[in-house]
Amino acid sequence: MYHRVVAAKVRQAFAEISKGNWEAMVTGMAPEFTYRFYGDHALSGERHTHEALRRWWERCFRLMPNTQFVVQDVLVAGWPWDTRIATAVTVDVGLVDGTRYQNVVHQMLRMRWGKMTEVRTLEDTAVLARALDRLAAAGYEEAHAAPITDEVAV
Template sequence: MYHRFVAAQVRKAFAEISAGNWEAMVQGMAPEFTYRFYGDHALSGERHTHEALRRWWRRAFRLLPDTQFTVHDVLVSGWPWDTRVATAVTVDVGLADGTRYQNVVHQFLRMRWGKITEVRTLEDTAVLERALDRLAEAGFEEARAAPITDEVPAAA
């Protein structure tokens, strides 16, 4: 029963993000967490603060607005004090340059008492990097920006 509840909450979170409400996901993070997106591109990196995660989501939606997630699998194991979740999700979004970005995402989460303590996101980075390169070539310089980390950027 607990595993079904967690799986339903994960599916709901992806639906919320697809509707543009990524803040609900940020609120689901524990006070201390790790959010890691693998690769070497504008969306990669590791974050440990809610503010850095908010900056990351803002960037993600500036670069990939109206992103839609389709959840295929949610696997849950463990108990409320040590829950592990694995997802298989497709992402689909029309890019500002007129092309489409579609990819497969695998995400691994750890939770403790209903709060997310760790997220590891694995995506086909070659496909993502090509999409970011197309955006940069179309004038979206942020597509080539350094990854967002916990460090607060200097004021311009």
């Protein structure tokens, strides 16, 4: 039963983000956490503070407003004090330059007593880099900005 509840909460979190409500995801992070998005691009990097994570989500939605996430799979293992979650999620968005971006996002998450302590996000970074290149070429300089981390307030 616990695993079903967690899976439902994960699905609901993606539904809320699709509505533009990413703040609920930020407040769902534990006081100490790691949020890592793999790659070498404007959305990559590692964050450990709620402020850096907010700045990251703000950038995501400036570059990719109205992003829609559709959860394909949620796998849950463990207990409330050490829960592991794996997701496969499709992402689809009309970019601000008029093109479309579609990809599959895979995440590995850890949760402790209802708060996320770790999020590792991996998607096809070549597809993402091409979309960011198109945005930069269309005049959206932030698409080639340095990653947002705790140390870099960009």
